[in-house]
């Protein structure tokens with residue numbers, strides 16, 4: 001017994017399956033960021049990078065290059081969406097950072 005699957009059915013199935021992949025990726029990112037524990041500022045890596053949960057608390061004498069507009073929400077490493085209170089950070093894998101936080105690994109998010 002041979003099964004007949006038309007080329008059209010294969011193409012349609014592939015297109016339908018392919019259309020769900022980006023949606024699943026977005027859902028996975030949202031769920032992942034929401035469940036992440038916050039970075040502990042006393043963590044050795046966090047301390048080494050001068051991480052603070054409030055960028056207005058950056059010690060200017062220690063980080064003279066810090067500017068008021070530099071915060072996690074404007075950093076290229078921040079994985080949250082604009083307006084998110086917190087988001088994942090590429091530097092602190094497995095943890096979330098507040099959008100108003102900062103560390104010395106800050107780099108301008110591309111426009």
Ligand code: SF4
Pocket residue numbers: 051071072073075076077078089090091092097101102103104105106107
């Ligand atoms: S790398 Fe960027 S997003 Fe991550 S903690 Fe530092 S300033 Fe915030």
